[in-house]
Amino acid sequence: MIVLKLAVASLLNRWLTGLLTVLAIAVSVMLLVGVDKVRKGARDSFAGTIAGTDLIVGARSGPLQLLLYSVFRIGNATNNITWATYRDIAQHPDVEWSVPLSLGDSHRGYRVLGTTGDYFTRYRYRGGQPLVLSPGAVFSDLFDVVLGADVAANLGYRLGDSIVIGHGLGSVSFLEHGDKPFRVAGILAKTGTPVDRTLHVSLEAIEAIHVDWQQGAPVPGQTISAEAVRSLDLTPKEITAALVGLKSKLAIFRVQRDIAAYPDEPVSAILPGAALQELWSLVGLAETALAIVAGMVVATALIGMVTMILTTLNERRREMAILRSVGARPSTILGLMTAEAGLLTTAGVGLGAVLVYGALALLRPVIDAMYGLYLPLAPPDGTELATLAAIVVAGCAAGLVPAVIAYRRSLADGMSVRL
């Protein structure tokens, strides 16, 4: 009791250095907890990029590649699948719904996705949240386009604006579908997924803008106007991939096998969750590095605290001699110094936790809106509490260094300290 009282009084006496030490520890704890929160948030956001879809179907290739081009709009499909194959798969008795995806064109660096209106109801992200149009509506006209939130925000598009889609990929297109401009019919709310960076048009529109093209270039003299194209049969000939929902989760592996064994064309189906996890295990190396850096910062703060206590030891020799003279044991001196380190660390950890949760509560809507990173505001879990407790223990342990020195000195000094 007296030890704790003396430790508090002694720290208050050196409140400025004490406060700075507490702040250093608090900032390091903020970093550690903050990195952990962002890490978990990023992992959850990543894992929640696509939800509610049981299988993704595409031309036969690796699961990661299929996931990358169909969901993350990264890279290209090795091959397309024919519309007939897609229809067969869609009519499989275990398939409840399917949404075709057609990729290949872009607009100023953003991918254009040809799909059906079902995409907007079937595509789910982060625990089953649906896409929300704000403002506008799903395409009603052949040349309607629905923009992802980032596309609209970064390119400054509003409802009713006219857009020309470029052929192929790349931020600058030399070939454009200039004769068939699109009208912005809807803009999606921010999701924090690749949907934000996608322009959505109907499958028929993809067919329509390519109807007078061959081998990736317009055929001279065969131009068909935007009006004339409406009267043509715009059923797609092939698509890139398809999202598939099943009637029962139990059927997933059966349907996956059936698709892999599809006789007319080499196609494959992947489980998005499994592929996402596989992908995260690659990306996740960075999270480990971040956690290590944050841990190092905590260690640095604790070393700073020990340095602070050590530098005061000399000027406090007299204080220790006085305490010994009134009957304090050397072990009391040891306890006093350790208690000071413990108090500083506990205050730092407490302050850091309060600050990081305060910042989280204040900033999470902003972070969600700006980066699409959803950070849940949950009370600290067991691991986090254990980490914080471990920091306090480490602080006390580090405090033993100056404590043992003070202990030894108080044994050797006796009453002979002269300052």
Next chain:
Amino acid sequence: MGGGETERASAPAIACDGVRFCWPRPSRFAIAVDRFEVARGERLLLLGPSGGGKSTLLSLVAGIVAPQQGRIAVVGEDIARLSGPARDRFRAEHIGIVFQMFNLLPYGSALDNVLLPLAFSPARRARAGTGAAARAEAVGLLARLGLDEAAIAAPRAASLSVGQQQRIAVARALVGGPDIIIADEPTSALDRAHQGRFLDLLFDTLGETKATLVMVSHDESLTARFSRVVALSDIARAENGSGRLSGAGAQA
């Protein structure tokens, strides 16, 4: 221990026999005290030059360090045979110490400093009375030692003048009525006029108690006030690392 109480009451305040002590490295300073006794209620001045082993002798008597050889009986208890923690408890209960200067904790008021010894000894706490009574005793001591209310109320006693700090140190040594007061050159930081006044106060306050005073100093002008004056060189031989003991006893 049973019959020890009466024995203790009649025992001399301090009795050293055949004491040998050597500080650990790097100092290796050693001291030998063949015989040194202080009677109850005595006012003893121990005279000696700097570096003569005065502080070492006081550390031994106060039980801050234990001798390698010999017996140090303080009010009848051989503290040389006590364990470290027991010596610390014994000191807290029976001994009050006043240093040369920088006597006070750098934090805490005059009262906090004066009440400090009570935190380490239940027996002394019992003598001083519980909470309010102990505070009243401390305030009374401080007032008798001439500390005004402003100084008593000051949040940091260490910021007061040296003279005021020394008075607080004396009050801390006296609180709870210890048997022995050890003063290590308590006047050397004061000028002549203040020295006189401080010693007047010390003796006045001590006069009301039965405490024994052992004060060490190198200042021979103080001798008149004490009941007995002993030269350190007459009772102790010091050794400075060379392995040879020096002083009067060495020739004996």
